[in-house]
Amino acid sequence: MARIVGVHGIRQSMTSKTQLTEDWSRALNRGLSEVGRPELSAGALELPHWTGLLARGATHLGSEEDPFDASVPLSEEEADFVAMALEDVVRQEDLARVQQLGLQTLGPPQLWPARLTRLVMAFDRRFPRGGGKLFVRAMREVRLYLYEPDLAARVRALVTEAFDASISVVLGHSLGSVIAYDLLRRGEIAPERAAVRTLVTCGSPLAIPSVRRGLNIADGEPLKLPGDVAWINVFDPADFITGGTGLSAFSPEITDAEVSNGVGDPHSAFRYLRTTPVALTIADGSR
Structure with missing residues (x-):
């Protein structure tokens, strides 16, 4: 089975790498079990905890007051x-x-x-x-990542440290899908460092034109990845972050997989991670 780098999404400043890895592994293993595939082996998932870098003025990881809370005025x-x-x-x-x-x-x-x-x-x-x-x-x-280039570079550098030659799948949720895509399209993972064969995005805001423009992708320009990387995008039409749509309309190379995560929190990372499309892609480890 493939080894995976996971890139988490928003609102994770109050958790930790250890806790996130346990939670993601539990969700992925549930999905794998439901499709009759073996669970992840020990150490199969690398999940860098980058979110602390997004706190305004932060230069280190750690618990910070949430700068995006409703009590914090918008600039x-x-x-x-x-x-x-x-x-x-x-x-x-x-x-x-x-x-x-x-x-x-x-x-x-x-x-x-x-x-x-x-x-x-x-x-x-x-x-x-x-x-x-x-x-x-x-x-x-999302905007803080898109429009603070030095900060975004530090986030990508932290995520890049998780890659080694055994990594073949990148799995990104929410803003993590933007970071994962940005990292791969920039070619910041050298081929000799990791042979990435598959990108899996879940609950991705890349369907929103303003987000793509923040990555300097012009309207009408397709989403592209370098090399021979398969891209599976999993989305729930009820997920508010996706705008209710997938990504295949923005590139013929992207395969959309529609799922239903229920009414409670359709954007939940853990609900996405346990879905059949994610489990089958992880189990195969490649196309």
Whole structure:
């Protein structure tokens, strides 16, 4: 079975590499068991804990106060990016409906410019149960990676340390899928260091044009990977971070696998990791 580098997503600053590895391994093993495949061997999963680097001003890993919490006001740059990302994914009929309504309070008024409030209200019509607020928080963290190049380089360098010649699969969830893709497309994993054959992305925001633009990918430009790397993208249409869509429309080389993670938290890493498409790809270790 393949050895794997996992790249975790948002909101992991209060956990640890050890805990994340245990949790991801448990979820992956559940999926493998359900498809009748052997569980991961000891040490099969490398899961660098990069998230502490995203704390504003942080130069080391560790528990930090969450800089993306709802109590932390959005900067002008954050509000603009989140609004553009929402404009990419809200349905026009929902936005038109919201325009007819009075603004609702989504939090302290100073945190929610009117433009953003309307977009969040429109987004909630498609993704209820607070999807809009969760999207705002997630996109703030995504933006920090996209528009702080020195910080992003440190994140990629930390993830790169997890690779060795036995690694053949990269598995990224949420913002981790963006980081994994960015790392591979830049060629920062030398072929002699690891023979990566497969990229698996789960709950990826790469379907959102504003996110791709943050990677300097022009509208209409396909998502590409160097070499002969197979790309499997797993998504739940109810997942608010994906905008409800897969990635195959952005490249003929990407294979989408649609799953249903339930109503509680369709973006959950652990629900994605235990799905059949992830299990089969991990078990095969290659195309």
